[in-house]
Amino acid sequence: YIVELLTERQKLGPFLHVLPLCSRLLNQEIIRASGLFPNKSLSDFERFEQESPLRTLSQHPNGRPMDLEGWPTMQTEENGLLQRMGPYQASAMGWHGAVGIPTTPVVKRVVRLDVPVDKYPNYNFVGRLLGPRGNSLKRVEATTHCRVYIRGQGSIKDAAKEEKLKDKPGYEHLNELLHVLVEAECPEEMINARIDHAVSILENLLKPVDESLDQYKKQQLRELAMLNGTLREESPSVSPSMSPSPFNTTGMKRAKTGR
Known part of the structure; x- marks a missing residue:
């Protein structure tokens, strides 16, 4: 179960900024299922989450929005707690090294x-x-x-x-x-x-x-x-001048090139 939770959390990475509550609930369930904090109430989980590497990853510790281009660094932020989960984390990252799962080509x-x-x-x-x-x-x-x-x-x-x-x-x-x-x-x-x-x-x-x-x-x-931060909910559409082109929008991520 913990393996499935961690895998689900990894998949959620690109959606953190639009699904913050899902991320928070998933973090709480990972903490509960891991058994690291048995017999804790929900309020205890919430208090721990504020100080944990498993906090919502769309924010820095000081509350400023995180640059969402940095999503791969989520593994670094998780290390403080997930190191204590050892084999669970290894299993959740995919089929490599999963305990009890027969290896296939x-x-x-x-x-x-x-x-x-x-x-x-x-x-x-x-x-x-x-x-x-x-x-x-x-x-x-x-x-x-x-x-x-x-x-x-x-x-x-x-x-x-x-x-x-x-x-x-x-x-x-x-x-x-x-x-x-x-x-x-x-x-x-x-x-x-x-x-x-x-x-x-x-x-x-x-x-x-x-x-x-x-x-x-x-x-x-x-x-x-x-x-x-320029979205106006009352507007039926966004200004056409806001081109999504990666060549004239400063926040756009560059295409992957050369390995």
């Missing part, structure tokens, strides 16, 4: 999706994939358990930097047209389902939609306004 598969930039040269595919501060892409990864890499021409924020990197080791992809790599590494019987799930989502996102009908983009603009 682990395989790696990579699938390439070409972005139709030749048909739609002016469409902002990178911005649509990434979303505000990279959160849209993080959600795809969290949902599908796959890694997604944006590659090729236009995958780097700075065009001048991209030109300089073209001939360097690890950046050969910059000489190719824009594309997406979907990577999964997991037990053999699971890998096709994970890859197919990710490909299905990404193929749908790579279909251009008229801006006036694009509900997905409207959701991204609303999220960006929330992150910037």
